[in-house]
Amino acid sequence: MVEQVRARIPSIRFSDKNVGVSTHAAAVLKPFAALHLGAAVAHPAIDTIATYDAELAQAAELYELKVVTPGMLPGWHNGTAGA
Secondary structure, X not given: OHHHHHHHOOOOOOXXXXXXXXXXXXXXXXXXXXXXXXXXXXXXXXXXXXXOOHHHXXXXXHOOOEEEOOOXXXXXXXXXXXX
């Protein structure tokens, strides 16, 4: 049973780039948020991150990721919402 479930769940490997970004971001982000940011930055097919965490959203923009937050206005995380 466990093997069947595990076979259906994709796994992610943390590359050196992921760990490097995560380690750097951990100075300002919670560890789980830093890992998410590192994974998004390191993956060549990812250009957008979805989050309700303002600090993660701001850090993502520093790495030129688009930020989406369902139900929130663009710019909610940096004080430019609706501007």
